[in-house]
Amino acid sequence: MKNIFVIAKNTFRAAIRDRILHGIVVFAILFILFTLFLGSISLGEDLMVIRSIGLAGIYLFGMIITIFLASSLISLEIERRTLYLILSKPVSTSELIVGKFVGLFAAIILITVSMTAVYLGMVWYKGGGFDFGALIAVVLQLFEAGLFVAITALFSTFAAPFAAAIYGILVLYAGHSLSILLQYVQYRGAALKIAVNVVYYIVPNLEKFNIRNAIVHHLLPTPGMVVISGLYAVLYTIVLLYLAKHLLGKKDL
Amino acid sequence: MGTKRLLRTRKNTPFLQGISKRDTIFIMIEIRNLRKNYGNRPVVSDLSLTVQNGHVFGFLGPNGAGKTTTIKMLVGLVRADSGTIKIDGHEPHETACREHFGFMPEDPYFYDRLTGMEFLKFCGQLFQKSYHKSEREYGEILKLVGIYDARTRRIATYSKGMKQRLGFAQAIVNDPSHVFLDEPLDGLDPIGRREIKGIIKKLHSAGKTIFFNSHVLADVEEICHEIGIIHEGKLVYAGDVKQFCNGRPLEEQFVSTIEKL
Numbered sequence A: 001m002k003n004i005f006v007i008a009k010n011t012f013r014a015a016i017r018d019r020i021l022h023g024i025v026v027f028a029i030l031f032i033l034f035t036l037f038l039g040s041i042s043l044g045e046d047l048m049v050i051r052s053i054g055l056a057g058i059y060l061f062g063m064i065i066t067i068f069l070a071s072s073l074i075s076l077e078i079e080r081r082t083l084y085l086i087l088s089k090p091v092s093t094s095e096l097i098v099g100k101f102v103g104l105f106a107a108i109i110l111i112t113v114s115m116t117a118v119y120l121g122m123v124w125y126k127g128g129g130f131d132f133g134a135l136i137a138v139v140l141q142l143f144e145a146g147l148f149v150a151i152t153a154l155f156s157t158f159a160a161p162f163a164a165a166i167y168g169i170l171v172l173y174a175g176h177s178l179s180i181l182l183q184y185v186q187y188r189g190a191a192l193k194i195a196v197n198v199v200y201y202i203v204p205n206l207e208k209f210n211i212r213n214a215i216v217h218h219l220l221p222t223p224g225m226v227v228i229s230g231l232y233a234v235l236y237t238i239v240l241l242y243l244a245k246h247l248l249g250k251k252d253l
Numbered sequence B: 001m002g003t004k005r006l007l008r009t010r011k012n013t014p015f016l017q018g019i020s021k022r023d024t025i026f027i028m029i030e031i032r033n034l035r036k037n038y039g040n041r042p043v044v045s046d047l048s049l050t051v052q053n054g055h056v057f058g059f060l061g062p063n064g065a066g067k068t069t070t071i072k073m074l075v076g077l078v079r080a081d082s083g084t085i086k087i088d089g090h091e092p093h094e095t096a097c098r099e100h101f102g103f104m105p106e107d108p109y110f111y112d113r114l115t116g117m118e119f120l121k122f123c124g125q126l127f128q129k130s131y132h133k134s135e136r137e138y139g140e141i142l143k144l145v146g147i148y149d150a151r152t153r154r155i156a157t158y159s160k161g162m163k164q165r166l167g168f169a170q171a172i173v174n175d176p177s178h179v180f181l182d183e184p185l186d187g188l189d190p191i192g193r194r195e196i197k198g199i200i201k202k203l204h205s206a207g208k209t210i211f212f213n214s215h216v217l218a219d220v221e222e223i224c225h226e227i228g229i230i231h232e233g234k235l236v237y238a239g240d241v242k243q244f245c246n247g248r249p250l251e252e253q254f255v256s257t258i259e260k261l
Helices: A002-016 A019-040 A046-070 A075-079 A082-087 A093-125 A132-156 A161-185 A190-202 A212-216 A223-250 B067-074 B095-100 B116-124 B135-145 B160-171 B190-205 B217-223 B241-245 B250-260
Strands: B027-038 B041-052 B056-060 B082-087 B101-104 B178-182 B209-213 B226-231 B234-240
Touching: A002 A093, A002 B116, A019 A046, A019 A093, A046 A093, A046 A132, A046 A161, A046 A212, A075 A082, A075 A161, A082 A093, A093 A132, A093 A223, A132 A161, A132 A212, A132 A223, A161 A190, B027 B067, B027 B209, B041 B067, B041 B082, B041 B209, B041 B226, B041 B234, B056 B067, B056 B217, B067 B082, B067 B178, B067 B209, B095 B101, B101 B160, B116 B135, B116 B160, B135 B160, B135 B190, B160 B178, B160 B190, B190 B209, B190 B217, B217 B241, B217 B250, B226 B241, B226 B250, B234 B241, B241 B250
Parallel strands: B056 B209, B056 B226, B101 B178, B178 B209
Antiparallel strands: B027 B041, B027 B082, B226 B234
C-alpha cells in the first residue's frame, strides 16, 4: 500500500508539471469562458447555451487531457527505461500499475474539477444558481475517464504511446457508438447481429456515463443509475488493470 | 582459458574479518546454468558464476555479449528461460529480496520534471529501510555523488554526467548489501570517474558486494578483485584479476583472449 501511494504521488507530481498539459488546461478554461460570449449572442437562451457548450467543453478537453496523459502511462516508462529504476526495487508490478493509475487519475480529477469550478461560477454568475446536475454529469465523466485510463494503460503495456492513444480513441468511439449500432443491426442478418453483440459486450458501454444532454434539459438521473454506472466503471477498471499487470509481468524489460 | 571458481578464506580478505565466525566466506551471488533467449537468438548460454561476500566483481565482455541481460536477470527485471539465481539464498524475483539491492542501469533515464532531490526521495521511499530518511540524509547522499548543489534543479537541466551521478545516488539510497551497476563510469569526465571509483571503494570497505559491467578496463583492473568475461553469452573466464592478467595490462589480455575465441 505504501509503494502505491509513493508511486501515485510521484506520477501525480510529474503529470501536473507537464507544460503541454498547462497549455491545454488554459485553452480549455478560455473555451469555457468563451461560452459566456456565445450565450450573450443567443436569443434569450444564455443559460442553455452556457450549460450545453460548457459541459461539452469539460468533456472534450477532459478526454483530450486523459488521452494525452494516459497513452504514455506505461509505454513511455518502458521506452525511457524509467521502469528499470522502479521494478529493480521492492515494488511489484501490481503496485506499479495501481500506483501509476491512481496518480494519473488524481491529476485528471484535479484538472476536471478546475474546469468544472469555472463552469459552475459562470452558471451562477448568469443567474442559474448552483448547477447540481452538472456535478453529477462530471462525476460520471470521471468514471469514464478512469475507465479510459485503465484501457490505455492496458494498451500501453504492449504498444508505443502514439499507438496506445489511437487504440484508446478507437475504443472511446466504439464505446459511444455501439448501442446505436446494436439497434441498427436488430433487423439485419443473424451473423452480423451476433458479431456486433460480441463486440458490444467486450467494449465498455461508455454511453452509460453520458447524461450531459439530459442535464442541460434539467433531467436528473436516479441515484440508482449513478451507482450502477459507477460500479460498472470500477469493476471494468479493476479487470483492465489486472490484465495490464499480467501483461507487464510477462514482459522482459 | 577455463572457468575458475575461487573460494577464499577470511584470512585473504581482511575487511571481512570479524563479520562471520565461519572460515569460508559464504557466497552471496550464485548463478547456476542460466539461459536466456530473445526469440531464437541465445543471449546467455549456460552461465554459472559465483560472487563472494564483500567482493567487487567486474563483468566484462564485448558489445552484445550478454552482460546487460545478465545484470537485468540478477535484479529481477528479466526472467531466465532456465537456470537459477540465488542472492543471499533468495531469488531476485522475490520482491522482498530486492529490499537489499541497489541497481543502476546503463545510461539511466529519469522523470525529467522532478528535481534531483524529489527523485532521490521517491526512490528512497520505495524501500522499507529508507522510507523514513530525513531530507538531510538524502542531502548527504547527493553530496557524496557531487550533485548536492543541483538538488533543487529539474533533472531535465542536468548534464549526462550529473544524471549518471544521480543514477548512482539512487542505487545506494537504501544502503544496499548488493550493488549492481551497469556501466557506472560511462559518460563521466576523469574527475567524475575518480569520484565514483572512490565511492565504489568506500562501499567495498563497508562490506558491500558490488557487481558491475564496464568497458573501461583500466578502472576494472584498479577496483575489482575478480572478473568474469562473457563472450556470445558464454562465460569464458571467472576468477582473480591478477591471475587473468598474468603480468600484462587487463585490456591487452582481454583483447587477446577474445580474439582467440
